[in-house]
Amino acid sequence: MLTNLEWLPPPPIDFRSRLKVLRAEAAGSLQARFLERLTALAATALDESQLTQLAGIARLLGARAEAVHGLSNVTLGLAGDGTLSLCVAPLVGSGFRHGLRLDVVEGQYNSAVQEATDPVSCMHLAGLDFVLVASDLRLLGLDRAATSPGDADAKVAEAFGRLRLIADGLRRSVKSSILVQTVVPPLEALFGSFDRLHPGSPFAMVAALNRRIADWASEGAVVVVDIARLAADVGLETWHAPHHWHASKLPFDPMLVPLYADVVARTVAAVLGKARKCLVLDLDNTLWGGVIGDDGLAGIKLGQGSASGEAFVAVQQMALELRSRGIVLAVCSKNEEDAARQPFRDHPDMVLREDHIAVFQANWTDKAANLRAIAETLNIGVDALVFLDDNPAERLQVRDALPMVAVPELPNDPSLYPRMLAAGGYFEAVAFSDEDRERASYYQANAQRAQALSSSGDLDAYLASLEMVCSIGRVDALTRPRVAQLINKSNQFNLTTRRYSESQVEAIERNPARHAIQIRLVDRFGDNGIISVIIADKANDTWTIDTWLMSCRVLGRRVPEAALNHLVAAAKAEGARWIIGRYIPSPKNRMVANHYESLGFIEIQAGSAETLWRLDLEAYAGASSLPMQIDDGALAAPKVPV
């Protein structure tokens, strides 16, 4: 299932001709829905040759003056052991499944250490966003048993030291993350079961090394790509191909290249915040056996000791588990709404309850329209949705209408649904914060707010009824991860789209010439968490806003006005007379073109690349009675960090 990427539909018969059309457009002029057509073609079970052919399009797109809206340009270095060349083009092709236009820079054969430590090596000069360090036990010397526990420790330490050397050597030339693969253990046992206990066995040494890699990633220094686990998932017997190693130093069986490439691509996408966020579930024969409208509560198969009933319980259990780690759940079903909701309310074996579902679309409209509605209600893109449906015709309809929605294939046997959904890796994550944990509830609360708004006619009355508390504070170590996440993910309500890594944010916090605040919003329905970040540069009598962004979850709540009240107070307290705002247009931030104007700034410089706006602090009247309680903790002078 994994090896053949069976969660993806087979490539179309006319793959080559579709490819030719896309290639011609990439080299010439892009026609309508280019990205959708490219994504639709990529989201199939392409083999290594087809992925390589698709990769050619990345090069052509890279040569264009303008980036393709929706595709992130990423330069990925590939450093490590053995022949990695076979993976390069497939990585690029796989990138298109995950919204990435990859440029892969391959290191010199077996020269990872040299390239990392030589400050003018190709790797250092390539402008890398990421680097993947791929090592093999045979070149780390761990395929030879150690002679004693002390020797085993030394060998593992040396292998780990080599990885650190490569990572630390490259770090200053890598803008985003360093990805480190875990090492695949050998298939052949030295003793047998005793290998696990004997520290000097290759098996035990690789396990020890992988534990150190995991600890290293837990510290935040690197991101793990768990290739050891992937190899276990397909089976070491399938993974290892000694004849290919001996002949060409291929580290694993080349038939696994498409799977490997997809796993790496999805990890890079996850770091960039491009993993999927919402699982939309069909009901009949997906969450229970049978059709609720026909079979009724007593007739559907769910739990109760029947094999298929138990299988459906497991599907629901998986969905619930995903929800508890921050994935939002929605329902999209062709049913009368009452009938569809009945099992959630009354069936004793239902694991999922109405409370777990953020948006419940049960009607007779086509599913694509419903999926669009779900995305709109949650205020996310359709490219954040995964749609699970047992019916191949429905899957086809959705894939045709909404190529950006991920629609995994499902096997006939529901026992295998969880496996197939997991195989797609749609919800890959590289970190897990309290915010993530609560995300499903945030979205649910938001959907409730949307309903409250539509039922109240008066906007001000509605806002007041939300009982909002707006807390403004400095960016600090506690808030920094979420702040960095917002800085890197916000595209729409983002005045300048400046991106900073966590360490750059830390430097900003410590810089007395910069004022960096985060804003948190709580309301009657729940805690929205940190939803806005503002960074201003202080000069003598003028503060200039470097970054002003806000989560689209809280549009229309008058948070920007509260933020401006704070900024003016803070700037005046330090003797400033003006605040300058800068708007740098991007393909995604048109919504804030008039942001400064709406806040009372005057345009002082117009241009296509950026517009400047100025606010006279003396003349500023302040936003009158905002419908929220303000807790401003960022006005006092900051404590000097010890």
Added chain:
Amino acid sequence: MSRAEKMEQVGEIMGNVFDIDMPPISESTSAEDIEEWDSLHHIRLIVAIERRYKVRFSNPEVESMNNIGDLINLIEQKLGR
């Protein structure tokens, strides 16, 4: 399937692997005749053949191949005809 049909299939596979419109191939076509056929593409070609015909070649077998004719002989051997 006749040998000629196999030849056509192999030509198609080569076209996909090398990403070119293949010229007609014959029994004696070898890496010297096709510019794109370097060592990396050779590995990829073998892998593509293995996948298409669901066979596995050993190193000695791969090393013994000098041209398309040899390749097709090996495929036929593996497929039992």
